[in-house]
Amino acid sequence: MKHNSVFRSILIAIALLAASGSAMAQLQPKREFRGAWIQCVNNQWNSVGRDRMQQTLTYQLDELQRTNINVIMFQVRAEGDALYQSQLEPWSRYLTGQQGRVPAPYWDPLQWMVEECHRRGMELHAWINPYRAKTKGTPQLTSLYYQQHPDRFFEYDGLWLFDPGIPENRQYICQVAQDIVSRYDVDGLHIDDYFYPYPVAGLPIPDDRSYAMYGGGMDRNDWRRQNVNLFIRELYQTIHQTKPWVKFGVSPFGIYRNQKNDPNGSQTNGLQNYDDLYADVLEWVRQGWIDYNVPQIYWEIGNKAADYATLVRWWNDHAPQRPLVIGQDVERTVKYADTTNPQMHQVYQKYNLQRSLPHVAGSCQWYAKACVDNPQNYTTALRQAYHPYPALQPQMPWIDGKAPGKVRKVATVWTRDGLMLFWTAPKGKNLLDMATRYVVYRFSKGEKVDTADPGHIIAITPDTHLQLPYAGGQTQYTYVVTALDRLQNESKPVKKKVKL
Numbered sequence: 286m287k288h289n290s291v292f293r294s295i296l297i298a299i300a301l302l303a304a305s306g307s308a309m310a311q312l313q314p315k316r317e318f319r320g321a322w323i324q325c326v327n328n329q330w331n332s333v334g335r336d337r338m339q340q341t342l343t344y345q346l347d348e349l350q351r352t353n354i355n356v357i358m359f360q361v362r363a364e365g366d367a368l369y370q371s372q373l374e375p376w377s378r379y380l381t382g383q384q385g386r387v388p389a390p391y392w393d394p395l396q397w398m399v400e401e402c403h404r405r406g407m408e409l410h411a412w413i414n415p416y417r418a419k420t421k422g423t424p425q426l427t428s429l430y431y432q433q434h435p436d437r438f439f440e441y442d443g444l445w446l447f448d449p450g451i452p453e454n455r456q457y458i459c460q461v462a463q464d465i466v467s468r469y470d471v472d473g474l475h476i477d478d479y480f481y482p483y484p485v486a487g488l489p490i491p492d493d494r495s496y497a498m499y500g501g502g503m504d505r506n507d508w509r510r511q512n513v514n515l516f517i518r519e520l521y522q523t524i525h526q527t528k529p530w531v532k533f534g535v536s537p538f539g540i541y542r543n544q545k546n547d548p549n550g551s552q553t554n555g556l557q558n559y560d561d562l563y564a565d566v567l568e569w570v571r572q573g574w575i576d577y578n579v580p581q582i583y584w585e586i587g588n589k590a591a592d593y594a595t596l597v598r599w600w601n602d603h604a605p606q607r608p609l610v611i612g613q614d615v616e617r618t619v620k621y622a623d624t625t626n627p628q629m630h631q632v633y634q635k636y637n638l639q640r641s642l643p644h645v646a647g648s649c650q651w652y653a654k655a656c657v658d659n660p661q662n663y664t665t666a667l668r669q670a671y672h673p674y675p676a677l678q679p680q681m682p683w684i685d686g687k688a689p690g691k692v693r694k695v696a697t698v699w700t701r702d703g704l705m706l707f708w709t710a711p712k713g714k715n716l717l718d719m720a721t722r723y724v725v726y727r728f729s730k731g732e733k734v735d736t737a738d739p740g741h742i743i744a745i746t747p748d749t750h751l752q753l754p755y756a757g758g759q760t761q762y763t764y765v766v767t768a769l770d771r772l773q774n775e776s777k778p779v780k781k782k783v784k785l
Contacts, residue, residue, distance in 0.1 A: 314640075315739040316773075317676040318577065318610045318647030320356035321349055321656055322412070322536075325379035326363050326420075329654070332382035335392045342398065348657040350405045352664055353672035355745075358475045358536075358649070359398050362413035362461065364420055365428050365447070369395035369469070373461055375427045385427040399470050406722060406745040408678065410473030410534065411465050415458045415516070417479055419445035430457060439491045441482045449481060449512045449563075450495035458516070459523040466527045472771070473532035474524055478581060480513050481563045483556070509563035514574075521574045529684060530717060530771035536579035536612055536649070537566045539596055541603070551599040553591045570604045576681055578607050579649050583614035585621035586631055586638075593631075594638055601642040608646035608679040611639055615655035619663050632666045640671070646679040674739040677724070678773040688774040689713060689720045692766050695781045697753070704755040706783070708766050711776065720768035722747050724775065730761040736778050745769075758784045 323345065330338050349357070361368040366377035366384055370393050375385035380394065395411060402409040419426050421443040431438060437451050447454040462474055481490060492509075500508045517535070524533045542550035542559045550557075558564040569575045580600050584591045600609055613635070623629040639645040650656040656664055680686065690711030698705050706725070713719035726741040728734050735741070744751055753764075761784050768776040 313674055313676075313739050315677060315737060316646075316679050318356060318608060318649070318679055319352075319354045319672060319676060320358055320410075320579070320610065320647070320649035321354050321653040322358045322649065322651055323360065323653045324412075325360045325368060325377065328379060330368075330380055330394075331378070335388060335390055338394070339392075339397065343401070345653055345657050346401055346405060346407070348664075349653060350407065352656065352667050353675050354407065354650070354656075355676060355678065356408045356410060356473070356649070357398070357402050357653070358410045358412040359395065360412045360414075361395050361465070362411075363417070364414065364423060365418040365426070365431065369393055369465070371461075371464065373430070373464055378423060384423060384425070395465075395469055395471075403470070403747055406675070406747070408472035410475040410532070411469065411471045412475040412477065413462065413465070414479055415476050415520075416447045416449060416454075416481075417444060418447055436494075441490060442485045442488060444482060446482060448492055448495050449509065449516065450492050450499055452499070455512075455516045455519055459519050462520055463523050463527050466524055466531050471531060473534055473576075474520075475534045475536065476520075477536050478538045478562070478564075481509055484561050506560075506563065510559070510565050513563050514565060514568060517569050518572070518574045521576075525684070532576040532681065532684070533574075534577040534579060534610075535566070535569065535575050536581055537564055538562060539580045539582040539584070539612070540591060541566055541580075541599075549603070552595055554589075555591045567604060570607050573606070573683060575607060576684065577610055577646070577679070578604055579610040579612050581612035581614075581651065583612065583617055583651065585617055586634055587621070587624050593635060597635075597639055597642065597645065601644045605644040608681070609644050610647045610649050611645060612651055613648050614651050615663055616660060619661040630661055630663075632663055633670070636666075636671050647676075675742045675745050676739060677745070677769070677775065680774065681772055685717045685770070685772045686774060687718065687770075689718055689768045689770045689776045691777050692720070692723065692749075692768050692779050695764075695766055695779050697781070697783055702752060704753045704783075704785070706751045706753055706764055706766070706781065708749050708779070710749060711768050713770075717770060717772070719770060720776070721771050722769040722773070723749065724767045724769060725751050726765040726767075726778075728763045728765070730763075732763075734763055734765060734778070734780065736765060736767065736775075741765075753783065753785060755785050760785055 367374045368377050368380050378384040399409045438445050521533050524531050538558050540553050540555050542557045544550040544552050582596045584593050586593045619630040621631050623634045693709040695708045710720050725744040727743050764781045765778045767778050
């Protein structure tokens with residue numbers, strides 16, 4: 286068995302390299318959402334302490350940066366709690382071991398992650414669960430809001446949830462989001478797939494009281510969908526009124542509706558956003574209440590109930606109005622064989638499919654540690670075939686489509702650290718016009734300067750300088766510097782010829 290396993294690994298590695306060469310020959314996208322979720326609910330941070338948690342996160346971020354991941358979804362509110370300093374909600378038990386216990390030594394994980402991600406040229410999206418207030422493993426609720434308003438919650442299969450039908454709950458959760466967005470330099474706010482609870486057979490949702498108060502004679506299912514719609518719209522408005530450039534994204538369950546329930550649904554047979562979770566995701570996309578959409582399409586190609594290929598094509602066809610990002614299950618992808626080549630797992634088959642579809646704007650990895658662990662060379666495939674170069678974020682002109690001005694005073698200067706390329710930030714009239722990052726490209730002598738080719742990007746940096754690899758001054762290169770604003774609109778290029 287051991288020899289067979291080694292032989293199979295060698296075959297897979299050969300196949301990966303062959304497929305990698307083929308994919309590398311394809312034009313790589315310059316703009317692509319490349320995310321990874323870092324969760325707390327698996328207890329990976331529970332009571333480990335500041336130093337160990339920072340050490341682990343540093344390693345993960347470094348490896349993800351090597352993979353050209355450019356967005357981190359960091360879970361900061363799992364159950365009405367906080368992995369950040371909050372006056373509204375208690376410190377999370379997933380951080381300190383007990384809800385309400387202050388971390389010792391004191392630190393603020395969200396602030397630290399914002400700084401670490403930005404230093405690496407990554408975006409940081411604060412990930413919250415809106416409605417969950419207590420899981421089965423939480424012995425007690427210490428939040429002030431719950432203590433003051435226990436009647437605004439209900440219990441379902443061991444969970445305690447903010448009742449989505451109560452308007453004050455929507456307002457409170459928006460207040461929590463506003464607090465995060467206003468105090469932290471996050472690039473986005475992200476929510477996951479938990480709206481009304483995942484159904485348990487024979488267990489009705491106990492919302493009779495709120496339905497009697499606010500239902501207004503509506504069909505209860507329609508009323509529940511309206512509650513979630515109102516929340517999504519209000520949350521979107523709250524975020525953009527607080528900081529217009531902060532993106533709002535949702536990662537819903539992977540099936541919207543089955544075709545047997547809706548002629549426009551997918552040819553699947555599973556739980557549904559619309560009917561079971563009361564999440565009308567297509568309405569949010571059509572109305573522009575979200576800035577990006579990350580359906581969790583965690584199944585394999587060939588799954589009988591929920592085929593990956595069927596679902597990716599369905600979302601591509603039905604939700605093109607906002608960037609569509611595919612939620613990828615790393616471990617399941619390497620568990621199943623390519624349906625056309627049993628010696629390979631499905632990473633190439635999946636990525637080749639989604640890269641062929643016009644409205645797929647990237648992927649998000651579930652979960653970051655799995656991606657870092659590189660099971661069966663999954664991450665090697667990303668690095669060699671699909672993320673060989675850095676990428677900018679998809680454009681969002683409905684928020685801001687105006688590019689910043691050009692960088693100024695590009696020059697080379699010798700320092701005690703070596704030869705440095707320096708530039709000066711462009712002037713900006715307001716926060717949306719100001720540069721926050723810079724892209725540096727390099728072209729050999731005689732090469733056409735083409736900033737549409739991401740293969741020439743050597744850095745995406747918040748700094749206004751870059752150390753150059755000086756090697757005797759005999760070889761000429763052209764360096765190009767552009768400015769990015771908060772939405773990663775890119776300025777016109779400025780060139781500088783340098784002999785290295």
